[in-house]
Amino acid sequence: EAQVTQNPRYLITVTGKKLTVTCSQNMNHEYMSWYRQDPGLGLRQIYYSMNVEVTDKGDVPEGYKVSRKEKRNFPLILESPSPNQTSLYFCASSVGGAHNSPLHFGNGTRLTVT
Amino acid sequence: AQTVTQSQPEMSVQEAETVTLSCTYDTSESDYYLFWYKQPPSRQMILVIRQEAYKQQNATENRFSVNFQKAAKSFSLKISDSQLGDAAMYFCAYRSPYTGANSKLTFGKGITLSVRP
Numbered sequence: 215e216a217q218v219t220q221n222p223r224y225l226i227t228v229t230g231k232k233l234t235v236t237c238s239q240n241m242n243h244e245y246m247s248w249y250r251q252d253p254g255l256g257l258r259q260i261y262y263s264m265n266v267e268v269t270d271k272g273d274v275p276e277g278y279k280v281s282r283k284e285k286r287n288f289p290l291i292l293e294s295p296s297p298n299q300t301s302l303y304f305c306a307s308s309v310g311g312a313h314n315s316p317l318h319f320g321n322g323t324r325l326t327v328t
Numbered sequence: 329a330q331t332v333t334q335s336q337p338e339m340s341v342q343e344a345e346t347v348t349l350s351c352t353y354d355t356s357e358s359d360y361y362l363f364w365y366k367q368p369p370s371r372q373m374i375l376v377i378r379q380e381a382y383k384q385q386n387a388t389e390n391r392f393s394v395n396f397q398k399a400a401k402s403f404s405l406k407i408s409d410s411q412l413g414d415a416a417m418y419f420c421a422y423r424s425p426y427t428g429a430n431s432k433l434t435f436g437k438g439i440t441l442s443v444r445p
Contacts, residue, residue, distance in 0.1 A: 321371070
């Protein structure tokens with residue numbers, strides 16, 4: 215089944231404790247991206263990757279890191295999480311950066327930072 | 329930069345009735361793509377329908393259709409014969425024709441649709 219897999223679905227952590235949210239897609243998509251969803255703000259892009267080894271900042275990159283060493287994987291790293299990073303996170307992928315291809319989303323990761 | 333506005337935070341519809349969700353956007357580009365995504369309580373993001381700006385014909389997917397008014401920069405979603413399973417948050421989204429930073433989806437804030445039995 216074609217899908218984007220995120221793990222974990224729920225994560226509770228404390229301020230300053232490094233964490234990684236994994237994302238993997240099995241559709242051979244070139245383009246991958248991370249979004250965060252907050253009430254009243256919709257979804258905002260954190261980072262994106264046009265292809266392997268090519269990543270760039272989105273609208274809200276502060277406090278996050280990503281890497282794209284393989285085509286299928288695009289982990290999101292919080293080196294020192296803070297409470298304002300409490301949010302719902304989505305990984306997404308598409309065939310390319312092509313405008314007509316829809317994004318396929320993972321099931322989301324609910325992160326709470328205390 | 330493009331912006332997407334969903335001005336109604338909540339709407340309600342009677343089961344089997346029709347409801348229209350509004351969306352407007354601002355862009356200086358002539359070619360672009362528009363999407364509606366559904367997010368049920370399971371929080372999955374599900375693509376409902378998409379529209380290419382160069383196409384004059386409004387997109388249709390079963391009970392879902394759009395009213396795309398390019399000059400007015402309006403992209404509303406019509407749900408016919410509403411079902412209980414349509415209850416969800418709906419997001420309107422814009423995608424530029426260019427790659428790189430502009431290849432992101434720009435989302436509206438969403439609208440919560442409830443369906444009354």
